[in-house]
Amino acid sequence: xxxxVEEIVLLLLDDGQEQIAExxxxxxxxxxxxxxxxxxxxxxxxxxxxxxxxxxxxxxxxDDILDDALAHLxxxxxxxxxxxxxxxxxxxxxxxxxxALKRLVERRVLRDQDxxxxxxxxxxxxxxxxxxxxxxxxxxxxxxxxxxxxPDPRDVVxxxxxxxxxxxxxxxxPDELKQTEDRxxxxxxxxxxxxxxxxxxxxxxxxxxxxxxxxx
Amino acid sequence: MLTTxxxxxxxxxxxxxxxxxxxxxxxRLAGRLDxxxxxxxxxxxxxxLGGGTPHLAIDLTQLEYISSAGLRVxxxxxxxxxxxQGKVALCGLTPNVxxxxxxxxxxxxxxxxPDAAAAIAAVx
Numbered sequence: 001x002x003x004x005v006e007e008i009v010l011l012l013l014d015d016g017q018e019q020i021a022e023x024x025x026x027x028x029x030x031x032x033x034x035x036x037x038x039x040x041x042x043x044x045x046x047x048x049x050x051x052x053x054x055x056x057x058x059x060x061x062x063d064d065i066l067d068d069a070l071a072h073l074x075x076x077x078x079x080x081x082x083x084x085x086x087x088x089x090x091x092x093x094x095x096x097x098x099x100a101l102k103r104l105v106e107r108r109v110l111r112d113q114d115x116x117x118x119x120x121x122x123x124x125x126x127x128x129x130x131x132x133x134x135x136x137x138x139x140x141x142x143x144x145x146x147x148x149x150x151p152d153p154r155d156v157v158x159x160x161x162x163x164x165x166x167x168x169x170x171x172x173x174p175d176e177l178k179q180t181e182d183r184x185x186x187x188x189x190x191x192x193x194x195x196x197x198x199x200x201x202x203x204x205x206x207x208x209x210x211x212x213x214x215x216x
Numbered sequence: 217m218l219t220t221x222x223x224x225x226x227x228x229x230x231x232x233x234x235x236x237x238x239x240x241x242x243x244r245l246a247g248r249l250d251x252x253x254x255x256x257x258x259x260x261x262x263x264x265l266g267g268g269t270p271h272l273a274i275d276l277t278q279l280e281y282i283s284s285a286g287l288r289v290x291x292x293x294x295x296x297x298x299x300x301q302g303k304v305a306l307c308g309l310t311p312n313v314x315x316x317x318x319x320x321x322x323x324x325x326x327x328x329x330p331d332a333a334a335a336i337a338a339v340x
Binding site (some may be wrong): 041043044046047048049050059102149150151152153156186187189190191192193195 | 250321
């Protein structure tokens, strides 16, 4: 099973290309940071309520992405509001994305087209050679959105990440999206970090849209 | 009764008590349901939901605080009850707990009743 960071990095790949689909890069970094934080929460390293995010267990997870995020949260103070934690981790997201891509290549989910994945290059490509993970995520999300099934906490995180990334159109048809609008809104609120990710991404998209309209 | 102590001794303990009211199991949580108490609470709930079709009333009158980790425990309980085609209701939410339920949308997942009698009636 992939971790949430690998999962969302995989889902954000645009048809196997290196660029991030449909999202401003800074918004994608927020989503990746949210994925790391939500994984840390499910591994009982951090806890949140409506006001604070607290590091509750400093024991390393053994995952270098998560352990870097955990250490960085400690540097940020160990107890802070969710948005500053999210933005604080997002500055490290590009590094997490590169590590996640490398792991996905090692697991033979992606292919490194030209063998240059260790170097930053905007033209690199990562064709998907095994799309089972994507299909499983899609099937899981369809199951919880199109039925009354109560999601488990991992389903909630996946939904939050996919919804915040504006990728639900790849999961549901336009009619299904309209039909499940309320349920998507309800279920994606169930994770407080997920809520913060949604708001941060919406703010970034709004800023980018405004800036683009000013230029146009 | 299961008791889980936080690492921070100044914090109150989480207490878990249960009693049978006919076919309904009434579980009373007290103290703080947070990351330190959540694993024990999850394990205890898994034990009480072990067999049959659960009819569960969870009384939160004495629950002072619940974090995201605690909410996840309740979500897992709700999912297991649904899978077993049972019923679950909550009651006695304090203002603190009610606030996090409202913000996180958990109030739409659960039947929330004013008191234990109403919760028992809701899951019969």
